Amino acid sequence: MSATPPPARFIQVDDAVRETNPWTHNEWLCRPELVEAEKLLLVRANMDPMHCHPFHFHPHREEIIYVIYGRAEQWVGTEKRILRAGEMAHIPPGVVHATYNPHEEPLVFLAILSPAKLSEPAASESDPQDVSSQEPWASLRQGLVACKMLDR
Numbered sequence: 001m002s003a004t005p006p007p008a009r010f011i012q013v014d015d016a017v018r019e020t021n022p023w024t025h026n027e028w029l030c031r032p033e034l035v036e037a038e039k040l041l042l043v044r045a046n047m048d049p050m051h052c053h054p055f056h057f058h059p060h061r062e063e064i065i066y067v068i069y070g071r072a073e074q075w076v077g078t079e080k081r082i083l084r085a086g087e088m089a090h091i092p093p094g095v096v097h098a099t100y101n102p103h104e105e106p107l108v109f110l111a112i113l114s115p116a117k118l119s120e121p122a123a124s125e126s127d128p129q130d131v132s133s134q135e136p137w138a139s140l141r142q143g144l145v146a147c148k149m150l151d152r
Contacts, residue, residue, distance in 0.1 A: 007036035016044075022149040023053035023099075032116050041116045044068070047107040052100040052147035054132035055140070060122040061113045063091040065099060070107035073100035078140060096131055102145035 008015070017028040023045075028034065030042035041061075047053070047070075055075065065074060066088040074081055074089045075098040083089060091097045101107040117123075131137050141147075 008034060011035065020150060022151040023047065023051065024150075030116075037116045039115045039117075041111075041113040043111050045109050045111055047072075047099070047101045047109070048148075048150070049101060049104050049106060050145065050148050051150065052102075053098060054100075054130065054147055054149075055096050055098040055137035056128040056130045056132065057094055057096045058091075058113065058127050059125050059129060060093050060118055061115065061127065062093050063097070063114075064110075064112040065089045065091070065097075066110040066112065068108045068110060070101065070105045070109075071103050072107055072109060073102055073144075074098075075100075075140070078136065096137060098132070098137075100141070100145075100147055102147075 011029050011034055015034070017031070017034065019026050019028070025046040027044040028042070029044060030037050030040055032038065065072065065083070067083045067085050069085055072083045074083045076089050076091055077095055077097070081089065089097070099109070
């Protein structure tokens with residue numbers, strides 16, 4: 001009988017789980033199938049110029065957006081800031097937010113979410129939930145650089 005290997009404590013570049021979603025090219029560094037994490041998710045998100053993750057919310061997770069490279073037009077509710085490398089935004093659970101990159105350089109940021117594991121019935125809810133077609137979110141950026149997504 002073989003022993004269960006100990007949980008991973010280190011994730012190196014080659015260990016990251018890579019995926020592309022409609023908003024970003026992701027490198028997952030912390031999630032339950034990679035490490036023994038129940039409370040933290042960590043993804044390095046790479047957003048192309050003129051792209052975005054439009055207005056959405058996470059019903060049961062709080063989030064930190066921490067900019068590594070580039071500039072983010074970051075919204076938390078109806079408040080907007082331009083975040084640069086070394087700056088961050090905190091988003092409580094259920095709060096609508098969005099990340100836009102209306103700039104010519106790529107944007108690289110860390111998204112840290114908690115908890116990693118949700119209990120039922122929270123785990124059965126869609127996450128994230130898109131509200132970008134609903135008011136006031138649909139017209140909040142009116143007159144600003146249009147957003148592109150990777151699947152469009």
